[in-house]
Amino acid sequence: MVYNDIDSTKKAFVFELDNVLYPExxxxxxxxxxxxxxxxxxxxxxxxxxxxxxxxxxxxxxxxxxxxxxxxxxxxxxxxxxxxxxxxxxAKLPLKLLLYQQMLDLLQEIVVDRKKLFIVTNGNPEQQLNKIRQTEWHGLEQYLICYFANEYTPKPEPDTIHTLIKEHGLQLRDLVMIGDSKNDEFCAEASGIDYIEVGNFISVPLK
Known part of the structure; x- marks a missing residue:
């Protein structure tokens, strides 16, 4: 699956971080x-x-x-x-974290098409932010808007998605979530937004 296979009416893309954008x-x-x-x-x-x-x-x-x-x-x-x-x-890592190449390509195409990029990630917010800061984003970091779900209620609860939609003037039909777990899938379902499993984009093992 590639960017052009996704509904062109989508205005915003929501990603989990671990094992979706990079290998945890x-x-x-x-x-x-x-x-x-x-x-x-x-x-x-x-x-x-x-x-x-x-x-x-x-x-x-x-x-x-x-x-x-x-x-x-x-x-x-x-x-x-x-x-x-x-x-x-x-931890201050010896090496930068690298995105899956397929996901880097996808993020770049989303930005070129002037769509919004969100990360909505479960887990310790301090740790997740540390990962984000040490990822090689190739300039994409300026377009990322990050939400730490544990500061609201962790996925699969939809609270973070509802907050995101309200704060950015979006409609449910505008969003698609890309994740790798039942938590992500159930969160998308509870939120009323479309969901795509990351395995549709990446061909490498998730572990």
């Missing part, structure tokens, strides 16, 4: 590397082995299982959970 693992893996380096310095643990464990745990069980796996395998003190969470929200 690109952020997480860099944070895992930084955290392993921190534990190497403070506890003299093997950073390569920790990174390997964290990435494999993420792939097999998800991010929420990562710190527990470190505790079990390396006897990491529970006090470091706070450091892990702080780093997850505020």
């Amino acid at each position: 693992k690109d952020y997480l893996y860099q944070v895992y590397y930084l955290f392993a380096s921190f534990l190497e310095y403070t506890e003299m643990l093997d950073p390569k082995a920790m990174v390997s464990l964290m990435t494999s745990t993420y792939e097999e069980e998800g991010h929420d299982a990562v710190f527990d796996a470190l505790q079990r395998q390396f006897n990491v003190d529970a006090k470091y959970a706070q450091n892990f969470q702080h780093l997850m929200a505020n």
